[in-house]
Amino acid sequence: MLKTKIAVLAATGLMASCVGAENTTEASIRKNIEPRLGGAKIDSITATPYSGLYELRIGTDILYADKKGEFLFIGQVYDAKSSKNLTRARIDDLTKIKFSDLPLSLALKQVKGNGKRTIAVFEDPNCGYCKRLRQTTLKDIDDVTIYTFMYNILSEDSFTKSKNIWCAPNRVKAWDDWMIDNKLPPAAPANCDTPNQKIVDLGHKLKITGTPAIFFTDGTRIPGAVDLPALEEKLNSIK
Known part of the structure; x- marks a missing residue:
């Protein structure tokens, strides 16, 4: 019985020691790195399996x-x-x-061709x-259903x-007339309700910080514009 208690205490002590060390590492990284981020805050710090690096997540x-937060690495890691x-x-994934x-x-909602892809x-x-x-x-792609959320983040005019x-x-024609041909529809009646604010709130919830942002049925996204071959490749990769 005594041996069991000692084993439990030893295990508990070891666990406390590991957590303490991790907290010290995180605090050190935050202390040394956050002042360099122009006011941004680190959302999470996670040890990676490559070369002792720590992953710092800041929004998306x-x-x-490094472990002490003395060096900051900005870029992509490849296998x-x-x-x-x-x-x-x-x-x-995040x-x-x-x-x-x-x-x-x-x-x-715009359906092109058979609209099977979304x-x-x-x-x-x-x-x-x-x-x-x-x-x-998006003008040239076929066999896709496109849901467009008008996400107004650039100005009041948006x-x-x-x-x-x-x-x-x-609505779809009016959107294409403007985005493709720079032709706006007449001014809307004052009593016409829009989902504008709901979409802004949704975009903030999804951490969309720029436009365009393209979402796929597998839950992934592409931030920014892509050409047709890249979009086709991504759509074809989704099972």
């Missing part, structure tokens, strides 16, 4: 530091054997969503990269344009 970004981008895979939870009734895109009507995405990739488009007789 990942940086790396040299498989060429797999370990940083990208980790970000994909930012995954449940696609079926998206409130698709708040989005513009994506959701968050775009600001004043975003140049969003317009480029519309004028090239809210006005989104309201005019949402309240137009044909």
Whole structure:
């Protein structure tokens, strides 16, 4: 019985020692690194299996530091054997969503071809990269259903344009007219309700910090505009 108690105490002491060491490492990293981040806070610190580095998660970004927080590493970590981008895979895992939870009734729905493949895109009507995405990739892609969330983060004018488009007789056409041909619909009636603020709140919840942002049915996302071959490759990779 006594031996059992000693074993339990020893195990408990060891555990306390490990937790204490980890807390000391985390505190050291925070103390030395956070002042260099321009006001940003580190959301989590996790030991990695590569070269003693620690993963620092800041929103949807990942940086790396040594155990003492004396060195900060900004960049991508690759597996040299498989060429797999370990940083990208980790970000994909951290930012995954449940696609079926998206409130698709708040989005513009456009079906192209058979519409069997599905994506959701968050775009600001004043975003140049969003317009480029519309004028090239999304204009040319086929056999896809596109749900567009008008995510107004660039200016107050974005809210006005989104309201005019949402309240137009044909929302999808009005959106394409503006994004592709720079042609806006007439001003919306004052009493026309829009989901603008709900979409802003949703975007913040999903940690979308820029537009465009493309979400896929497997829960992953691509932040930023992509060309048609890259989008096709991603869609074909989803089982």
